[in-house]
Structure formats: structure tokens, C-alpha cells
Amino acid sequence: MHGLVNRAVERFTRDTYGREMWLGIMQRLDLGFAEFEAMLSYDDEITHEVLGELAVSLNKPMTEVLEDIGTYLVSHGNLEALRRLLRFGGTDFVEFLHSLDDLPGRAQLAVPDLSLPTLELEDHARDYYSLTVGPMAGGRIAFGAVMIGLLRAMADDYGALVFLDHKGKRGKVEIIEVRLLDVAFASGRAFDLGAALR
Amino acid sequence: MSEGHVNTALYALLDTLCPMHAVLNATGHVVHAGPTFEKLCGDTAPEGRRFLELVELKRPKLGAGMKDLRRAAGAKLHLELRAAPRTALKGVLVALPDSGAIGPKNGVIVNLSFGISVMDAVRDFSLTSADFAATDLAIEMLYLIEAKSAAMEASRKLNLRLQGAKIAAEELAYTDTLTGLKNRRAMQPVLDRLMETERDFVLMNLDLDYFKSVNDTLGHAAGDHVLQQVARRMVSETRSGDTIIRTGGDEFVLIFAGLTDRDRVAEIAGRLIARLERPIPFGDEECRISASIGASLSCDYAQVDLDQMMQDADCALYVAKDQGRGRHVTFDKMMRLARDMKGPIPQNRDAR
Numbered sequence: 389m390h391g392l393v394n395r396a397v398e399r400f401t402r403d404t405y406g407r408e409m410w411l412g413i414m415q416r417l418d419l420g421f422a423e424f425e426a427m428l429s430y431d432d433e434i435t436h437e438v439l440g441e442l443a444v445s446l447n448k449p450m451t452e453v454l455e456d457i458g459t460y461l462v463s464h465g466n467l468e469a470l471r472r473l474l475r476f477g478g479t480d481f482v483e484f485l486h487s488l489d490d491l492p493g494r495a496q497l498a499v500p501d502l503s504l505p506t507l508e509l510e511d512h513a514r515d516y517y518s519l520t521v522g523p524m525a526g527g528r529i530a531f532g533a534v535m536i537g538l539l540r541a542m543a544d545d546y547g548a549l550v551f552l553d554h555k556g557k558r559g560k561v562e563i564i565e566v567r568l569l570d571v572a573f574a575s576g577r578a579f580d581l582g583a584a585l586r
Numbered sequence: 587m588s589e590g591h592v593n594t595a596l597y598a599l600l601d602t603l604c605p606m607h608a609v610l611n612a613t614g615h616v617v618h619a620g621p622t623f624e625k626l627c628g629d630t631a632p633e634g635r636r637f638l639e640l641v642e643l644k645r646p647k648l649g650a651g652m653k654d655l656r657r658a659a660g661a662k663l664h665l666e667l668r669a670a671p672r673t674a675l676k677g678v679l680v681a682l683p684d685s686g687a688i689g690p691k692n693g694v695i696v697n698l699s700f701g702i703s704v705m706d707a708v709r710d711f712s713l714t715s716a717d718f719a720a721t722d723l724a725i726e727m728l729y730l731i732e733a734k735s736a737a738m739e740a741s742r743k744l745n746l747r748l749q750g751a752k753i754a755a756e757e758l759a760y761t762d763t764l765t766g767l768k769n770r771r772a773m774q775p776v777l778d779r780l781m782e783t784e785r786d787f788v789l790m791n792l793d794l795d796y797f798k799s800v801n802d803t804l805g806h807a808a809g810d811h812v813l814q815q816v817a818r819r820m821v822s823e824t825r826s827g828d829t830i831i832r833t834g835g836d837e838f839v840l841i842f843a844g845l846t847d848r849d850r851v852a853e854i855a856g857r858l859i860a861r862l863e864r865p866i867p868f869g870d871e872e873c874r875i876s877a878s879i880g881a882s883l884s885c886d887y888a889q890v891d892l893d894q895m896m897q898d899a900d901c902a903l904y905v906a907k908d909q910g911r912g913r914h915v916t917f918d919k920m921m922r923l924a925r926d927m928k929g930p931i932p933q934n935r936d937a938r
Contacts (some may be wrong), residue, residue: 473729582708
């Protein structure tokens with residue numbers, strides 16, 4: 389798994405539960421290093437072990453941990469750059485949903501060796517969508533739960549009210565149901581195109 | 587259908603397809619401006635004003651008349667807003683027919699874009715994605731700039747850390763683990779750097795005397811302790827810019843950059859020996875050693891030859907040892923003569 393993904397797990401743990409928690413996990417796993425390097429790649433097995441140990445340490449089911457990571461990616465101030473990049477996807481939540489198909493490609497434009505699971509949105513009605521997550525080449529990480537956390541946080545960011553439901557796995561892919569209750573429920577957070585330059 | 591109706595439909599179409607446009611009449615006055623071009627013009631609406639008073643045409647160089655402007659139809663235009671911050675623009679114009687079938691008679695339609703200035707423009711005019719046509723790549727360009735900058739920043743941090751790790755690894759590779767002094771591997775880079783910068787320096791070969799007997803009578807632990815104390819004393823007797831290298835068991839090379847004075851060399855060597863001769867306590871025992879020193883000065887050579895300098899420092903060391911223990915000798919050419927008469931001496935200390 390790409391270093392950016394591993395680094396995200398690390399940042400999540402450190403920013404949410406503190407440095408001690410993270411160092412404890414890395415010590416128990418005895419991988420020979422304590423920090424992930426964002427621009428290097430690591431064996432998938434390592435990511436698995438870290439996530440497993442994290443879930444055990446937090447005494448939480450894995451899906452819950454993964455959802456929390458997804459939410460963290462959008463909502464934590466330390467990752468403002470990532471939130472901004474996601475917001476480039478569209479001016480409202482519906483446009484953002486429709487931009488998800490392009491997300492793995494957009495990510496690769498910036499970091500060519502970063503592979504993310506395929507995302508495919510299907511609209512069944514104006515307020516009812518399903519998102520197919522995966523498959524991912526050689527990947528064993530279930531990104532579906534991460535996507536749920538991320539979508540929930542993005543909906544908040546846009547000020548939309550949504551209902552998300554993980555419909556489980558079908559073969560190698562996961563299905564997420566998205567029900568849009570109100571596109572303009574709250575005012576959401578501002579997105580200023582030129583903010584990065586200010 | 588009246589002309590006005592036709593134009594309203596045309597303007598609505600243009601507003602969607604290219605929101606940063608202006609429609610000019612036959613006299614060069616703006617009769618309609620796309621919503622994004624309006625934003626660029628600030629508080630005063632562009633309608634009714636002469637286009638070339640709002641925007642300066644930098645290239646191609648043409649006259650200020652409408653006739654001249656129409657001649658630029660289809661060409662790539664380089665323009666600049668006349669008001670601050672004088673944003674650079676790219677543009678293209680089409681000339682309208684004199685029939686009035688499309689737009690004002692003998693007018694033109696100018697479509698504009700930011701080109702490379704898009705980043706500044708977005709900031710200066712607080713533009714949002716709604717200000718660009720849905721097909722415009724400006725938003726993708728902004729996305730790419732941000733994404734690439736973030737990736738570059740991550741790479742830059744990685745490079746810094748790798749550089750730090752490289753320096754630490756080199757440090758380790760060049761360090762003698764017992765004494766913390768530099769090791770034999772570090773000698774060549776130091777000398778190379780001195781040669782490159784053409785700085786004068788003094789090469790000092792220092793051998794410990796009686797060290798073998800410390801090792802033999804008190805054991806290796808005592809020997810190691812003595813070497814560590816010797817290293818400390820040498821460090822405290824020299825300046826931070828000097829280099830101390832442990833080249834072998836009880837053999838050291840000291841390099842003094844910028845030193846050219848023979849008396850100073852003798853003084854330093856004498857002080858080093860005196861300091862090393864002070865007893866070194868080890869448990870209940872006292873270890874007593876001394877040192878012999880042979881030095882060569884780069885300023886003694888018309889053309890500095892490293893190998894020759896090292897050989898000559900060795901030669902001086904040999905002479906020092908010949909005189910007894912605890913002596914220091916600085917090489918001069920007479921020694922070479924004497925040596926040549928006495929027959930060969932070992933080329934370096936390893937051979938002894």
C-alpha cells in the first residue's frame with residue numbers, strides 16, 4: 389500500500405489518540421521503523437497488521453476504525469490540503485458524488501504510483517445513488533468503510549444531509565447506498581478557489 | 587424576429603459557452619459583456635465603454651481603431667487589463683458581418699481567457715468554479731497545481747530526511763567507534779577537500795609509544811581505555827577545525843588546515859606529547875605512554891604532492907623514533923638526502 393495511505397493511518401492515530409498510542413502499536417509490531425514515509429511504498433501486509441493492531445488497541449471493530457479514518461481525512465485541520473483537493477470535485481454534494489468516478493485518476497495525476505480502488509456511481513433517482521467501491525488490484529483493504537466516513541464528512545462539508553448504508557460485499561466490490569435527504573441542510577464550510585495562494 | 591431578440595438569444599448562448607467575452611459594436615464600444623468579464627471590470631459596468639480603454643492589446647501591435655481590431659480576427663491576442671492588477675489575458679476575436687444577421691453590424695466578439703495568470707486571477711477577482719465554462723480546464727489546472735504542490739512538499743520532506751540519513755550514515759562510516767575520532771576512510775576526503783581549495787596544511791603522523799606494553803600487562807580493556815583518553819586529550823589540545831584520524835591500532839594522523847609556521851608545528855607537537863605523557867589512571871593502575879610525531883608542511887612544496895607529503899611525514903616520524911621516544915620532528919629536505927644515503931626506509935608505517 390502506498391506510503392500516503394499508511395501515513396494517513398499514522399496521522400489519524402497520532403492526531404486522534406496521541407503519539408504514545410502510535411509508538412506502542414509500532415513497538416508491538418516490531419517492523420523496524422516507527423513512522424511511515426508518505427512518498428514510499430509498503431507491503432500490503434504491513435498496512436493490514438497496523439490496522440489490526442490499531443483496532444485491537446482501541447477495542448473497536450475494524451469497520452468503525454476505518455470509518456473514523458475516512459472522516460478524519462476530511463475533517464481534521466492537519467489535512468486541509470486533502471479536503472481542498474476533494475472540494476475541487478464539485479460545487480455541491482451531488483456534483484461531488486458525480487466526480488468520484490474520476491477520483492482515482494485525479495489522485496494519480498498528482499502521485500502517479502498511488503493506486504486507489506475504482507469508484508463507480510450509479511444514480512437511481514435524484515436523491516438515491518449507489519457507489520461501487522473496488523476492486524483494487526491485489527488489495528485486501530476494504531475501502532468501503534473508509535469511503536463511508538469520507539462521504540459523511542464531505543456531506544457535512546457541503547452542508548448536505550445524507551443517509552449512508554454499507555450494503556456489504558458482492559464478490560470483490562463493496563456497495564454503498566447514498567440517500568440524499570437535503571442538499572442544502574446546513575451552510576457547510578467555505579471553499580475559496582484561490583485560498584491556497586493567499 | 588427583431589434584431590434585439592436575436593441578440594438576446596446570442597448573448598445568452600455566449601454567457602454559457604464563454605462567460606469571459608465581450609461583444610463590441612462597430613465603434614468598438616462594449617454592448618454586452620459575459621458575466622466573468624463583468625467581474626474583471628470591477629465596479630463600473632463595461633457596457634457602453636470602449637473595449638480598448640478597458641483592455642490594452644499588447645500583441646499583435648495594431649492601431650487603436652475598430653478597423654485595426656477587425657484585422658486581428660482569428661489571431662491569438664495578448665492583452666492586459668488597464669486597471670490594476672493589470673492581469674494578463676489571452677484572447678481571440680471574430681468579426682461580425684455587416685448584415686446584422688449575427689450581433690451588432692460590423693462589430694466583433696472577443697473571447698478571453700487567463701492563460702497562465704489563472705492562479706493570480708482567481709485570487710484577485712475571487713472567482714469560483716461558476717465563473718468558468720463547464721468545459722474550461724481552469725479548475726482542473728488549479729486542482730493540479732494544488733495537488734502537485736502537496737506531492738512536491740511531501741517529496742521535499744522525504745529528500746530532507748534522506749539527506750539527513752545519508753549524512754548520519756557517512757558520519758558513521760567515517761567514525762572510529764572506539765574513540766569517536768575519524769577513521770582511515772575519512773582521511774582521503776579531508777585531504778581532497780584541502781587540495782581542491784588549495785589551502786595549506788600540516789600533516790602530522792603520531793604513533794603512541796609503550797602502548798603495546800599497556801596492552802600486554804594490563805589487558806585490552808586498559809588498552810581501549812588508554813586509546814579513549816588519548817583521543818580526548820588530542821581533541822582538547824587541537825582546534826575544532828583540525829582533523830584527528832585513528833589510522834590503525836595506536837597510530838594517528840592529525841591534519842591542521844591553514845598552518846604554515848614550523849615553530850607553531852613544533853609547539854603543537856611538543857604540547858601534544860607532554861599531554862599524552864601524563865599518567866592515565868585505570869582502576870588502581872596508572873598507565874604511562876608517550877608519543878612520537880613526524881610532520882610535513884604543504885607550504886614546503888612548490889607543487890603539493892599528497893603521496894610525497896605522507897611519505898615525508900613518515901620519514902620524519904622514523905627520524906623521531908630513531909632519536910628515542912617522545913620526540914617530534916618536522917620534515918626538511920636534508921632528511922631526504924640522509925635517508926637516501928642510509929638506504930631505504932619503509933614507505934609507510936603499515937609496512938613496519
